[in-house]
Amino acid sequence: MLQLIQYLKGYVCIKVWGYSPERFMNLCSNHDIFLWNIVNHGEYYTMCITVSGFRMLKSIVKKTGTRVAIQKRCGLPFFVPKMKKRKIFLFGLLGSIAFWIWMSTFIWAVDLNGNHTITDDVFFDFLKVNNVYVGMKRKNVDIEELEKKIRQDFGIVTWTSAKIEGTRLEIQIKENDVDMKVKNEEADNNQFGSDLVAENDGVIVSMVTRKGIPKVAVQAEIKAGDILVSGSVPVYNEDATIKKYQYYNADADIFIQRTLEEKEELPLTYDQKNYTGEVKKEYFLSVLTKDMVFRIGKVKYVKYDKVTDKKQVKLLENFYLPLYYGSSINREYEIEKNIYEKEEIKSIFSEKLEKFIGSLEEKGVQIIEKNVTISKKNKKWQMDMNFQVVEKTGKSVPIVPEAAPPQDETSGGETLNEVSE
Amino acid sequence: MMRNHKQSGKQKLERKKEVIVESLKLPKDSVLGASIVTITGNTDAFVENYRGILEYSEELILLQGKTCQISIIGKRMSIDYYTNEDMKISGYIECIRYHNSY
Numbered sequence: 407m408l409q410l411i412q413y414l415k416g417y418v419c420i421k422v423w424g425y426s427p428e429r430f431m432n433l434c435s436n437h438d439i440f441l442w443n444i445v446n447h448g449e450y451y452t453m454c455i456t457v458s459g460f461r462m463l464k465s466i467v468k469k470t471g472t473r474v475a476i477q478k479r480c481g482l483p484f485f486v487p488k489m490k491k492r493k494i495f496l497f498g499l500l501g502s503i504a505f506w507i508w509m510s511t512f513i514w515a516v517d518l519n520g521n522h523t524i525t526d527d528v529f530f531d532f533l534k535v536n537n538v539y540v541g542m543k544r545k546n547v548d549i550e551e552l553e554k555k556i557r558q559d560f561g562i563v564t565w566t567s568a569k570i571e572g573t574r575l576e577i578q579i580k581e582n583d584v585d586m587k588v589k590n591e592e593a594d595n596n597q598f599g600s601d602l603v604a605e606n607d608g609v610i611v612s613m614v615t616r617k618g619i620p621k622v623a624v625q626a627e628i629k630a631g632d633i634l635v636s637g638s639v640p641v642y643n644e645d646a647t648i649k650k651y652q653y654y655n656a657d658a659d660i661f662i663q664r665t666l667e668e669k670e671e672l673p674l675t676y677d678q679k680n681y682t683g684e685v686k687k688e689y690f691l692s693v694l695t696k697d698m699v700f701r702i703g704k705v706k707y708v709k710y711d712k713v714t715d716k717k718q719v720k721l722l723e724n725f726y727l728p729l730y731y732g733s734s735i736n737r738e739y740e741i742e743k744n745i746y747e748k749e750e751i752k753s754i755f756s757e758k759l760e761k762f763i764g765s766l767e768e769k770g771v772q773i774i775e776k777n778v779t780i781s782k783k784n785k786k787w788q789m790d791m792n793f794q795v796v797e798k799t800g801k802s803v804p805i806v807p808e809a810a811p812p813q814d815e816t817s818g819g820e821t822l823n824e825v826s827e
Numbered sequence: 828m829m830r831n832h833k834q835s836g837k838q839k840l841e842r843k844k845e846v847i848v849e850s851l852k853l854p855k856d857s858v859l860g861a862s863i864v865t866i867t868g869n870t871d872a873f874v875e876n877y878r879g880i881l882e883y884s885e886e887l888i889l890l891q892g893k894t895c896q897i898s899i900i901g902k903r904m905s906i907d908y909y910t911n912e913d914m915k916i917s918g919y920i921e922c923i924r925y926h927n928s929y
Binding site for chain 2: 427428429431432434435436438440441442443444445446451
């Protein structure tokens with residue numbers, strides 16, 4: 407702090423020699439002249455003194471018979487006149503500061519976190535449509551509007567947070583379970599409620615109805631498209647005729663047993679990549695979308711893989727710049743035709759089978775029985791999978807009444823009765 | 828003989844002053860003009876209440892206090908700053924000695 411003040415006020419480094427430098431120092435301190443960095447060099451002393459103090463030295467020098475010479479002038483009051491002479495340097499300095507400040511008013515990087523089902527590409531396309539892109543002005547980003555828009559356009563996004571850190575726009579989202587959302591939306595969208603309709607053929611194993619009139623019972627055989635639980639609940643007159651219908655969103659847990667057949671095919675031969683070991687490295691520098699590639703010679707390989715490692719230039723933690731650098735490795739390969747061995751086929755198929763069973767279990771499907779055969783048919787390897795599964799069924803389908811809702815009691819009852827039959 | 832007598836008189840006066848200051852619990856540095864030397868390790872010395880420098884070299888700094896002289900002996904010593912109230916000496920301090928004038 408003290409050094410900063412001294413720098414701002416300016417000071418001089420002086421050399422003192424002669425009859426009695428000690429007396430010189432004493433007189434200085436008696437006149438309240440601040441001295442620091444006093445060093446004895448044998449024949450002479452060097453010390454630092456404030457500019458105002460230096461102006462008061464004349465009488466002291468006369469009194470003590472010492473001699474004083476300036477060695478160095480330091481501080482802002484001396485620096486500014488020096489700078490005035492170096493105009494181009496000054497302009498460059500000010501220009502570069504202005505440039506950096508100007509550059510920091512743009513967004514140079516967009517980060518997305520928390521997306522699982524929405525791919526980065528889809529999301530960045532969405533951002534582009536909404537005029538959020540790399541290189542835009544920072545003040546043009548309306549964060550609240552953007553968050554709202556994300557929640558509106560992506561139904562499965564339940565929570566969003568966008569913030570600007572330096573020149574980087576950081577977007578965090580949270581996704582919800584897909585089914586839940588779709589179901590709710592559908593249910594909300596229709597005014598006449600909805601029926602539960604079978605998605606597959608099968609036999610009902612268990613059934614718990616929460617809302618609506620069940621149309622089928624346990625042990626019943628059903629076909630895809632059958633109404634399982636009706637959302638239209640009849641209200642009866644005293645003479646047991648239907649007065650009107652009340653509409654609800656039918657809700658039930660219905661489990662059916664059914665056979666599930668799947669088929670997997672593989673050709674007899676496959677192409678294998680064999681890397682020849684020939685590698686060519688290249689470096690690149692890119693500004694926004696323009697690339698500059700540095701490489702010795704050309705890539706003369708017929709077939710090659712390219713692995714690129716791209717990095718963005720940033721200052722400190724969050725000042726991203728529209729400048730990318732990195733390197734790519736081109737690896738040559740040759741294609742070799744191979745024939746599948748029986749063991750290979752077995753392991754590949756069993757891996758696929760495991761994956762398939764895993765995906766079924768993820769959906770909550772219970773497997774009761776499975777029958778898998780691997781055979782060679784029509785110059786192809788084929789795996790037939792036959793499962794007996796128990797799974798939840800029932801899709802919400804909005805009710806479309808054929809006639810308008812009943813106006814008077816008798817006629818309305820009749821028409822709707824026909825519909826339900 | 829006469830001078831000795833005078834000196835002992837001055838000493839007596841000082842002694843009396845000291846007794847009064849001590850009994851009244853007054854700060855010694857401001858009333859008696861005693862110098863304060865604060866030493867940090869053997870590299871930094873901080874001196875207050877002095878009149879001036881009598882001698883300054885890399886090996887010896889001799890200070891005139893209000894009641895006595897203080898010599899600070901060491902190696903590669905220099906004065907970091909020097910004002911009317913206090914000063915800071917840095918270097919390799921070996922010894923501090925007081926020379927009483929009476």
